[in-house]
Amino acid sequence: MSPNLSVAEENYIKSIYHLQQDAESVTTNALADHIKTKPASVTDMLKKLQLKNLLNYNPYKGFRLSKEGNKAALNIIRRHRLWEYFLVNQLQFNWDEVHDVAEQLEHVISRKLVDKLDAFLGYPKFDPHGDPIPDGNGKINYQQQMPLINLPLNTAAIITSVQNQSSDLLAFLSNRDMHIGTKVEVKQKLNFDNSLEVKIKNKQSFHVSEQVANAIQVNPL
Amino acid sequence: MSPNLSVAEENYIKSIYHLQQDAESVTTNALADHIKTKPASVTDMLKKLQLKNLLNYNPYKGFRLSKEGNKAALNIIRRHRLWEYFLVNQLQFNWDEVHDVAEQLEHVISRKLVDKLDAFLGYPKFDPHGDPIPDGNGKINYQQQMPLINLPLNTAAIITSVQNQSSDLLAFLSNRDMHIGTKVEVKQKLNFDNSLEVKIKNKQSFHVSEQVANAIQVNPL
DNA sequence: ATTTATTTTTAGACAAACCTAAAAAAAATT
DNA sequence: AATTTTTTTTAGGTTTGTCTAAAAATAAAT
Structure with missing residues (x-):
């Protein structure tokens, strides 16, 4: 079902997820900007993600995550936000210090680890920046704000x-x-x-x- | 001082460290076996580590970590064992379940993270398998056994x-x-x-x- | 001391993820 | 509607870390 993703692939998926929140579809340049790479590199990766059925990609027109891609994104975001919560609430990091470390921790792949971390933290609903933490099924509750x-x-x-x-x-x-x-x-x-x-x-x-x-x-x- | 290392480089360094514990010097084949790769790949990496002054390498003769390489190894091992301790003592993993996850976590690079984790855990001296945890300066106390x-x-x-x-x-x-x-x-x-x-x-x-x-x-x- | 076997290295390829420069498509402008 | 500008893709190259096959060095065996 869920294929193994490289760190690079995960970063693309996460960025596309965030970009498509405030737009109908995402453009190559916007993604290149966001991920600090060149448009040509983005095109390469889009083809790869399309091939893995994680993306609905219309050359020259734009793209969005597929259903499966969305699920993958929510999983990555879940890991990121749980780790941020851990760093702030257990390890006493300040909320302005956690992002880079969580960017690394989010790529550690182990369902058991994430679930146990979640339980250990008491199933938190929001990360230190107030963003909602998706549950194990990829369900996320946006706040009215x-x-x-x-x-x-x-x-x-x-x-x-x-x-x-x-x-x-x-x-x-x-x-x-x-x-x-x-x-x-x-x-x-x-x-x-x-x-x-x-x-x-x-x-x-x-x-x-x-x-x-x-x-x-x-x-x- | 300490150069940035790739995951691959870190894995080589860690393996060399362990292999040279029970031998004067390490051989290409032994390392290839240990790391589950081919001898030709090992030779390639040896040259790279030699160039970075992490290794003392005598072609055809064998190799050992340099002083700096040793320090790098102890840092990796420190991270690995602290995470193992965390997984068992905080997240309730069994001691037979932690190795693969710790293999991933050990490559997350942040001095602050490791030091805060160490403090959070109460500066443990041994990991769940009884192996000593090096301190922040790379000092390790072997047990008599x-x-x-x-x-x-x-x-x-x-x-x-x-x-x-x-x-x-x-x-x-x-x-x-x-x-x-x-x-x-x-x-x-x-x-x-x-x-x-x-x-x-x-x-x-x-x-x-x-x-x-x-x-x-x-x-x- | 040769020959044979083993180990190690070199040579040349390959995949992933990136790059630059050029070509093609789409959008904007006149 | 034709031209210019912008966006996107293609083509071809680079680096990292891997591989196989062949060559070279060392070790073992006769």
């Missing part, structure tokens, strides 16, 4: 996730005491650069750029 | 390690209640096949083949 930048003014909301793995950004958020679960409110929207004036708890309000406000996902109370 | 087959008759001894990762053998030992720390005594040596009659605790004595008796290491009380 919106980017902070779309939150109406003076409306209390809870930070549910951060859609950016940059350790600089994550450290910046920690520094401002913005974590998953933190209550926020937007006090002001500055139109010339789309930045926000944000307030949490009883602290003084502070400034947040458009990029950051796009990465922070919230759920209004 | 001898193969069970050399233990004099009717002399109580403690099992200190098992020098064989075969899951069949390990499951066999578990089944006979022979674990690290178990007290054993040899009741009889059968000369026609070098097998032993062994007794533990107040259980009935049982039979152990030459191969098994060679793998079990003990320390007389």
